[in-house]
Amino acid sequence: MTVCSAPGKVYLFGEHAVVYGEPAVPCAIERRARVTAEPRSDDHVRVEAEDLSLDGFTVEYDGAVGDHPDVDVERSLLDAAMGYIDAAVSQAREAAGEPDAGFDIAVESDIPLGAGLGSSAAVVVAGIDAATRALGEPLSPRELADRAYRAEYDVQDGQASRADTFCSAMGGAVRVEGDDCERIKTPNLPFVVGFDGGAGDTGALVAGVRELKAEYDFAADTVTSIGDIVREGERILETADPDAEPESELLAELGDLMNFNHGLLSALGVSARSLDSMVWAARDAGAHGAKLTGAGGGGCIVALDPTPETETALSFTQGCADAFRAELATEGVRVEAP
Ligand SMILES: Nc1ncnc2c1ncn2[C@@H]1O[C@H](COP(=O)(O)OP(=O)(O)O)[C@@H](O)[C@H]1O
Ligand SMILES: C[C@@](O)(CCOP(=O)(O)O)CC(=O)O
Numbered sequence: 001m002t003v004c005s006a007p008g009k010v011y012l013f014g015e016h017a018v019v020y021g022e023p024a025v026p027c028a029i030e031r032r033a034r035v036t037a038e039p040r041s042d043d044h045v046r047v048e049a050e051d052l053s054l055d056g057f058t059v060e061y062d063g064a065v066g067d068h069p070d071v072d073v074e075r076s077l078l079d080a081a082m083g084y085i086d087a088a089v090s091q092a093r094e095a096a097g098e099p100d101a102g103f104d105i106a107v108e109s110d111i112p113l114g115a116g117l118g119s120s121a122a123v124v125v126a127g128i129d130a131a132t133r134a135l136g137e138p139l140s141p142r143e144l145a146d147r148a149y150r151a152e153y154d155v156q157d158g159q160a161s162r163a164d165t166f167c168s169a170m171g172g173a174v175r176v177e178g179d180d181c182e183r184i185k186t187p188n189l190p191f192v193v194g195f196d197g198g199a200g201d202t203g204a205l206v207a208g209v210r211e212l213k214a215e216y217d218f219a220a221d222t223v224t225s226i227g228d229i230v231r232e233g234e235r236i237l238e239t240a241d242p243d244a245e246p247e248s249e250l251l252a253e254l255g256d257l258m259n260f261n262h263g264l265l266s267a268l269g270v271s272a273r274s275l276d277s278m279v280w281a282a283r284d285a286g287a288h289g290a291k292l293t294g295a296g297g298g299g300c301i302v303a304l305d306p307t308p309e310t311e312t313a314l315s316f317t318q319g320c321a322d323a324f325r326a327e328l329a330t331e332g333v334r335v336e337a338p
């Protein structure tokens with residue numbers, strides 16, 4: 001029985017625009033998904049995923065992944081929910097050269113689903129790591145990131161960047177621009193997350209931005225401007241001492257860029273009333289800056305505040321279901337039990 005875990009993430013800057021080749025800076029956070037993989041003597045895949053919004057269920061596939069699931073829910077719902085695990089199993093089988101490998105898989109996660117904290121990437125990265133290790137064919141974190149990206153790309157119909165999966169595999173803060181992915185050094189940024197209890201549909205939100213961009217030059221310019229914000233943010237981060245506590249001047253500069261980034265995401269139609277309301281609650285509480293994180297439409301915002309004020313204000317904000325401090329996770333994917 002092999003258990004691997006991988007972290008979720010927040011976007012300091014750059015979601016959506018990263019899909020079109022602009023740079024982005026996601027940061028891994030200490031909320032993890034854990035996947036257990038146990039090889040089977042047959043070619044079946046049995047999945048236990050208690051956090052899924054289908055009220056928790058157990059499902060057994062017959063032979064080929066995705067065939068004849070033995071569960072009493074609508075097929076389309078099940079496919080949507082299980083797509084990422086299917087894709088992770090397929091990548092692990094391919095990587096290990098064992099197309100007929102069967103597994104008992106269990107998924108457990110502290111990352112809310114579909115809320116912009118990268119639960120899908122964490123499940124896929126930890127899943128591929130656990131399944132390949134269970135077959136005795138461990139991959140490096142970069143190989144895992146690449147396989148996990150291919151899995152997300154397939155499930156999201158070709159609409160995915162490498163940002164979430166690379167960040168989850170490597171941990172820490174990363175910079176992603178097209179196929180170019182690297183870890184970067186940042187000071188320990190004081191992230192506060194507000195969660196509205198809901199979720200957004202990543203595929204539909206990405207498709208919406210794609211349509212706007214194709215229809216209006218100013219929407220395409222907005223995407224480029226998000227890239228400009230990220231480039232400016234990187235310039236500021238490069239001047240910071242990664243080993244010192246971040247100074248408030250640095251946080252103020254980053255916060256201004258986060259606020260600008262949120263405005264442009266909002267212009268692209270991916271914010272929501274609940275997200276805007278949490279963003280304003282954070283700003284009113286004295287956060288240096290706040291923005292939605294991930295695909296948007298519902299889910300989470302991220303703010304920068306070293307004091308307890310933003311977390312407290314969010315916990316009293318209507319529409320905020322949960323508020324918590326998110327520590328930077330310096331470790332990416334890891335083995336919990338070999
Ligand atoms: N704990 C989990 N168990 C099983 N599947 C999960 C789990 N967490 C996430 N997933 C998969 O990831 C999907 C959510 O991914 P996505 O829409 O990209 O949002 P995000 O990555 O922002 O959380 C879920 O619908 C599910 O398929
Ligand atoms: C909108 C996007 O930039 C980030 C999506 O993040 P999440 O799945 O909502 O955590 C899409 C992508 O980069 O693949």
Ligand SMILES: [Mg+2]
Pocket residue numbers: 118119120121164202
């Ligand atoms: Mg995702």
